[in-house]
Amino acid sequence: QVQLQESGPGLVKPSETLSLTCTVSGGSISSYYWTWIRQPAGKGLEWIGRIYTSGSTNYNPSLESRVTMSLDTSKNQFSLNLTTVTAADTAVYYCARAPVPSSKWGLDVWGQGTAVTVSS
Amino acid sequence: DIQLTQSPSFLSASVGDRVTVTCRASQGISSHLAWYQQIPGKAPKLLIYAASSLQSGVPSRFSGSGSGTEFTLTISSLQPEDFAIYYCQQLNNYRALTFGGGTKVEIK
Numbered sequence: 001q002v003q004l005q006e007s008g009p010g011l012v013k014p015s016e017t018l019s020l021t022c023t024v025s026g027g028s029i030s031s032y033y034w035t036w037i038r039q040p041a042g043k044g045l046e047w048i049g050r051i052y053t054s055g056s057t058n059y060n061p062s063l064e065s066r067v068t069m070s071l072d073t074s075k076n077q078f079s080l081n082l083t084t085v086t087a088a089d090t091a092v093y094y095c096a097r098a099p100v101p102s103s104k105w106g107l108d109v110w111g112q113g114t115a116v117t118v119s120s
Numbered sequence: 121d122i123q124l125t126q127s128p129s130f131l132s133a134s135v136g137d138r139v140t141v142t143c144r145a146s147q148g149i150s151s152h153l154a155w156y157q158q159i160p161g162k163a164p165k166l167l168i169y170a171a172s173s174l175q176s177g178v179p180s181r182f183s184g185s186g187s188g189t190e191f192t193l194t195i196s197s198l199q200p201e202d203f204a205i206y207y208c209q210q211l212n213n214y215r216a217l218t219f220g221g222g223t224k225v226e227i228k
Contacts, residue, residue, distance in 0.1 A: 106154030
C-alpha cells in the first residue's frame with residue numbers, strides 16, 4: 001500500500017521560500033508523475049505542478065515563475081520550492097501520485113496534506 | 121488554459137436520492153477527466169478516471185459519463201457517507217491540469 005507524507009514548516013514569512021517534501025513509502029517512486037496541489041481554507045483545489053521520475057517538470061503557468069520541483073530517488077522523496085511567498089500562498093498543500101499515462105488515470109494516491117501559513 | 125465549470129455548486133439531497141453533478145470544459149478534452157470526493161478536513165479521493173472508469177474500491181453507486189466538453193458524475197442512491205465536496209479535473213492539457221470549482225453535496 002503506497003503512502004505519501006508531506007513534511008515542512010507550517011509557518012513561512014512573507015517574501016521567503018516555502019519548501020515542502022513528500023516521502024513515498026510502500027512503493028517505488030519510479031514511472032509515475034509526482035504532483036503538488038494546494039487548497040486555501042474554504043476554497044477549491046489548485047494544481048501546482050508535477051515532476052516525472054525522469055526529472056521532467058510541468059508547472060501551473062500562474063505559478064511557474066516561482067515554482068521548482070525536484071526528485072530524490074535514493075530517498076524516495078520529491079520536493080516543492082515556492083519562492084517569494086505572500087499571504088495568498090497560505091493553504092493546505094497536498095502531494096499526490098499520477099500513474100502513466102497521466103491523461104487517463106488521475107491522481108490515485110494522496111498525502112494527508114500539510115497546512116502552511118504565510119505570516120510575519 | 122482549459123476551464124472547468126461545475127454545476128450546481130451546491131445541492132441538498134436526501135439519503136437514497138439519485139444525484140447528478142455536471143462538469144463542462146471550455147474546450148474538448150476527449151475522455152481525459154477524473155472525479156474526486158473530498159470529505160472536509162481530508163485529502164481528496166479518486167472516484168472516477170478516464171471519465172467513466174470506476175477506481176478500485178469505489179462503490180458501484182458512483183458512475184461517470186461524457187466526453188468532449190460535457191461530463192457527469194452520478195450517485196445512484198446517496199448514502200450518509202457521500203455527503204462531501206466533489207471535484208472534476210481535466211487531464212488533457214498537461215501544462216495545467218485544472219480542477220473544477222467543486223460541488224458541495226449536503227443533507228436535506
